[in-house]
Amino acid sequence: MVLAGLLAFTRGVIGILVPRVARTEAIATTPVALGFGAIALAYGFWLLRTVGIRWDRSRQTRGVVTEDPAEGDTPPRTGGDLADWLESPAVRQIHRYALACVAVTVVAGSFWTVNSFAAAYGRGRALDDAESLTFRPEVVLYTKESLRDLPDGVEQTTLPKVPTDLFRYRYRGLRLLVESNGRLFLVPAHWVAGTSRTLVIPYDNSVRIDLVAR
Template sequence: MSDEQGRDLSALAGVASAVGALAPPVTIATSLMLYFGWARTAEQARFMGVDVSLFGYSTQDYVLRSIRTLYIPLLVVAAAVLCWLAVHHRVLKVLETRRRGLRVAGRALFATGLAALAAVVVVATVQRAFLPLVVPLVLAVGTVVAAYGAWLTRVTGDAKAPAPPWHNALRKLMVGSMITLALFWELSLYAGVTGRGYADELAATVHTLPRATAYSGESLGIEAPNVVEERLDTGRHRTTGLRLLVRSGGRVFLLHDRWNPVNGRVVVLPDNETVRWQFSR
């Protein structure tokens, strides 16, 4: 094999390694965004008085709907992971020269993580309404800190008989499961808050949605505040007082003027040729 072929193979191996390293984080981020988009949209729909399944959103729709509110938390998590990797790299460098000090630090981290977990469980049990968004976040961070402290204590301790493979595998599974469940719990709570926030924001800005005027051969029979239907001289019906919310899943979703989450109504009409639409500002 020539030197040039060797360099090409090394470059391809580097690209494959980079792609392999990026694939798991991208997959996890996409899954979180999909779940968050669905949870946020479901909470917003519930607050509006409809079920999210009516909208017929696709996977792409849910991911796109999560980007606006989720990219900042994801960036914060990515920055925190990068900082941890930098600290861990430094720990590995001084592992042999400062073994005793790192052992003390590991024990302190382990105790701190366990204390945080115990404290948040007690607070959540006694005062359930106390900062619900903080509880799963502390559970995730406390688990990470305790697990890292336990690892640091093990690698800096005296040589002992190695644990059986199933023990290490079970420990990793439990730690990973707890962190994952806590993060999904956090996302669920955060999605609920943002979903209700979007519903409130929609009520305040419904007047900025496009005006929708429907022309149909038959009466649409819409019974909603501020919606007016009149019969034209041509025999067709014109319905006004509607605002376009979204067009999805073969349906047109509309709100009426001065809609609000308390007593407002969401109008759902089939998206076909029986109704001709006119939109304006």
């Protein structure tokens, strides 16, 4: 148990110290290795301490002096030194400190594990959203001013000037990625990771949008 805990804890430390390992590992391998290693080490040392105390006490109980000691001689000890040391206040205090360190490591590893799974879930949702953009309602965007640096696949049309209509430009081929804090995040229907840009438009009276079902 101690050996397994030591190996697992060492793997977790390597994942912390070597960023390349953490980037290429399976989800939450490093925090799980840290938590499991700390628990296994603590349990293994507890087993060793418990077995050591019982073995030494049992050896002391079974010890028999075959000859009567001469007057004034001290009877030989048949055990108990190891058990006394393992149950000493110093060892007990070290044991409590070790348990506190294990608890801190397990709690930190648990939060790290949850965060890793949440990040992986978020990346998965983002990939699903990117693959399903073509099936979302099309956003037809009307603006008062012309937009620059349009993403590939977005079509701009200049509308006839009408006194009652302040919106002069129309944009097709957009999908709504998300709306947050009064802003629209629009992406082209055929979004390509690493090359396609995102339009961030204020969602106020300077724009108008129509949604076209696909």
